[in-house]
Amino acid sequence: MTHTVRSPVAKKVPTLDAGEASALRLWVILSRAHEAIARHAEADVARHGLTIAEFGIVEALYHVGPMLLGELQRRILVSSGGVTYLVDRLEERGLVKREPCPSDRRARYAALTTEGKKLVARIFPDHARVIERAMSGLTRSDRERAATLLKSLGRAAEALPLSSVKE
Amino acid sequence: MTHTVRSPVAKKVPTLDAGEASALRLWVILSRAHEAIARHAEADVARHGLTIAEFGIVEALYHVGPMLLGELQRRILVSSGGVTYLVDRLEERGLVKREPCPSDRRARYAALTTEGKKLVARIFPDHARVIERAMSGLTRSDRERAATLLKSLGRAAEALPLSSVKE
DNA sequence: TCCCTGTATCTCAGTACTGTGATGCTTACC
DNA sequence: GGTAAGCATCACAGTACTGAGATACAGGGA
Numbered sequence: 001m002t003h004t005v006r007s008p009v010a011k012k013v014p015t016l017d018a019g020e021a022s023a024l025r026l027w028v029i030l031s032r033a034h035e036a037i038a039r040h041a042e043a044d045v046a047r048h049g050l051t052i053a054e055f056g057i058v059e060a061l062y063h064v065g066p067m068l069l070g071e072l073q074r075r076i077l078v079s080s081g082g083v084t085y086l087v088d089r090l091e092e093r094g095l096v097k098r099e100p101c102p103s104d105r106r107a108r109y110a111a112l113t114t115e116g117k118k119l120v121a122r123i124f125p126d127h128a129r130v131i132e133r134a135m136s137g138l139t140r141s142d143r144e145r146a147a148t149l150l151k152s153l154g155r156a157a158e159a160l161p162l163s164s165v166k167e
Numbered sequence: 168m169t170h171t172v173r174s175p176v177a178k179k180v181p182t183l184d185a186g187e188a189s190a191l192r193l194w195v196i197l198s199r200a201h202e203a204i205a206r207h208a209e210a211d212v213a214r215h216g217l218t219i220a221e222f223g224i225v226e227a228l229y230h231v232g233p234m235l236l237g238e239l240q241r242r243i244l245v246s247s248g249g250v251t252y253l254v255d256r257l258e259e260r261g262l263v264k265r266e267p268c269p270s271d272r273r274a275r276y277a278a279l280t281t282e283g284k285k286l287v288a289r290i291f292p293d294h295a296r297v298i299e300r301a302m303s304g305l306t307r308s309d310r311e312r313a314a315t316l317l318k319s320l321g322r323a324a325e326a327l328p329l330s331s332v333k334e
Numbered sequence: 335t336c337c338c339t340g341t342a343t344c345t346c347a348g349t350a351c352t353g354t355g356a357t358g359c360t361t362a363c364c
Numbered sequence: 365g366g367t368a369a370g371c372a373t374c375a376c377a378g379t380a381c382t383g384a385g386a387t388a389c390a391g392g393g394a
Contacts, residue, residue: 031201069373080372140185149305248344274342
């Protein structure tokens with residue numbers, strides 16, 4: 001994914017125009033930046049026995065209140081089986097409980113238990129500090145510039161259908 | 168991770184200063200953007216029976232030439248067991264072969280087979296187009312702006328030691 | 335020469351999911 | 365009022381890795 005190619009086979013990819021080159025380069029850099037930040041986030045939540053996805057759930061429930069499992073699924077971007085699995089695990093640990101939805105008997109809420117609320121209240125401030133520290137490579141205004149750009153990028157990519165199978 | 172909080176428990180996190188808020192917000196946006204692009208990349212390489220990590224390996228070998236397994240590991244950011252696993256799989260499919268390193272008998276090179284080279288030559292141009300399409304939310308100059316910002320972000324985060332265990 | 339420390343790769347059990355398909359409840363339309 | 369269609373949830377097999385140790389070699393010093 002180097003785009004200043006120095007290899008003997010470089011001539012074989014002459015079809016790379018400047019737009020493609022900038023896209024590939026950004027893809028590599030985006031991946032590495034995400035990976036680097038994710039490592040910090042993971043290491044932090046792992047200290048409390050949580051994965052990133054599990055933390056995403058309890059944090060969402062903490063800040064939004066009880067949510068339908070389907071809402072959680074869309075929010076933290078996991079598969080349908082994934083939410084079930086994650087909520088099962090959090091329920092076993094006594095951090096989350098399931099509750100019936102009065103208006104739709106198909107659906108169920110996930111909500112934090114008292115213990116779950118205490119846990120999030122205890123670890124969230126530290127987590128925020130860890131993320132800020134991990135992001136210390138950018139000033140606050142650069143973070144906002146980056147956020148603006150990445151928001152456009154993400155929104156467009158989410159809206160775009162995956163390129164269909166050709167073979 | 169909403170930072171304009173609307174929940175009944177919002178008062179419980181008053182310790183979030185503006186720097187932390189911008190960092191958390193960027194973390195969410197970065198994750199979603201990465202996830203959205205990654206879906207396109209995955210869907211594309213999956214058409215050829217490859218994962219992103221496997222594609223990363225053959226692409227690196229294509230553009231750089233034979234590499235030590237350790238070099239590959241650092242380049243595509245997987246664990247040591249991961250490189251072994253990935254190269255094993257690519258070797259089984261006849262895309263990659265291992266070769267001894269003359270100067271160090273512990274080390275081994277991975278190199279593309281003829282078939283591997285043909286595969287990359289065939290799929291890389293399409294892949295570049297898929298990535299560019301996935302990135303169509305940003306103009307070329309915005310991509311470069313984003314790349315500059317993310318490079319700083321990633322470099323700093325990689326250099327920073329993971330926050331140590333406190334309990 | 336013989337350690338001793340460091341590095342490269344491999345092994346393997348374990349993990350955190352994903353994807354497919356089934357099930358049960360609800361709503362909409364005949 | 366029956367039946368089909370649509371969601372939300374669940375069960376389970378499969379997958380792509382990770383992480384911790386084991387093994388083999390390297391290189392410098394006593």
